[in-house]
Amino acid sequence: SQQGEEDPQALSIQEGENATMNCSYKTSINNLQWYRQNSGRGLVHLILIRSNEREKHSGRLRVTLDTSKKSSSLLITASRAADTASYFCATPRAGTALIFGKGTTLSVSS
Amino acid sequence: DAGVIQSPRHEVTEMGQEVTLRCKPISGHDYLFWYRQTMMRGLELLIYFNNNVPIDDSGMPEDRFSAKMPNASFSTLKIQPSEPRDSAVYFCASSKAGGYSGELFFGEGSRLTVL
Numbered sequence: 001s002q003q004g005e006e007d008p009q010a011l012s013i014q015e016g017e018n019a020t021m022n023c024s025y026k027t028s029i030n031n032l033q034w035y036r037q038n039s040g041r042g043l044v045h046l047i048l049i050r051s052n053e054r055e056k057h058s059g060r061l062r063v064t065l066d067t068s069k070k071s072s073s074l075l076i077t078a079s080r081a082a083d084t085a086s087y088f089c090a091t092p093r094a095g096t097a098l099i100f101g102k103g104t105t106l107s108v109s110s
Numbered sequence: 111d112a113g114v115i116q117s118p119r120h121e122v123t124e125m126g127q128e129v130t131l132r133c134k135p136i137s138g139h140d141y142l143f144w145y146r147q148t149m150m151r152g153l154e155l156l157i158y159f160n161n162n163v164p165i166d167d168s169g170m171p172e173d174r175f176s177a178k179m180p181n182a183s184f185s186t187l188k189i190q191p192s193e194p195r196d197s198a199v200y201f202c203a204s205s206k207a208g209g210y211s212g213e214l215f216f217g218e219g220s221r222l223t224v225l
Contacts, residue, residue: 033213042114043153083154088153096208097143098168102150102152 004032004089004101012107019076021104023089024069030092032065032072037086037103046074046087079108112136116202121221129189131181131220134183135204143214144177144187144199151199157217160208171196192224 004025013019025032031050035043049056049065049072052107056063062075076083086105115134123129135142143158157167161178168175174193179185189196199221203214 003136030210042218043203043214044216045213048213069119075152090209094207095139096160096210097155097158098209099155100145100153 004091004099006087006089006101008104009102010105011108012109013079015080015108015110017079017108019079019083019106019108021074021087021106023072023074023101025072025089025091026070027091029067030062033090033098034061034063034072034074035088035100036081037088039085043088063071065092076106079106081108084108114202114204114215116200116217116220118220119218120221120223120225123192125193126191126225128188129196129224130221131187131200131202131219131222133185133202135185135202135213137183139204139206139215141205142179142185143203143210144185145203145206147199147201147219148197149223156187156200158208160168173203189222194224197222197224210222 004023007022033048034046037043047058047063049063060077065072084107086102086103087105090100093099115133117154143209144156147153151167156169157177177187199219201219203216206216
């Protein structure tokens, strides 16, 4: 069963605009991770935020975590066509396996 | 490092045939995960290993699915007999510390089509 659910399911923007994706989860976590998947490829880790962190940055990525609302957001600033991909949030289930949401498909047009 | 290596990349088979998917994890990673991805169900965890030992196989759909990890550098996922509903992309991922504290490294996937 999915632990995280991303919103929106699909997002279309122009190059240069910012893209925001949200993730909600159900149970307590110790970290939340975001992954990217290009079409026909495997998932690639983007960023991990721990439960005691509220915000984290990596290049053009900004992730926030609100444990009281059980939600996270991924912001991609100044989007490029190369950012076109599906983005997934993932949280650890009891044990150490990651459970993924169904993803947000981002399309960036030039 | 070559990353996680999966084979075959594509497999087309007929219903009832045996399918074997293979995975070579990153050297030094103690955790290995098998996931299945479909449009309808997204990414589903099938099974994972720690130090070659299966820890949680509750995601394996049914007895037709089996997974082994005979050594630290090789794992297989077998489907026997295969059915059309098994059509999906199967991913293998490895990790040093597991998802509890670290990231997973994914292979490029094996796309299975069962006719």
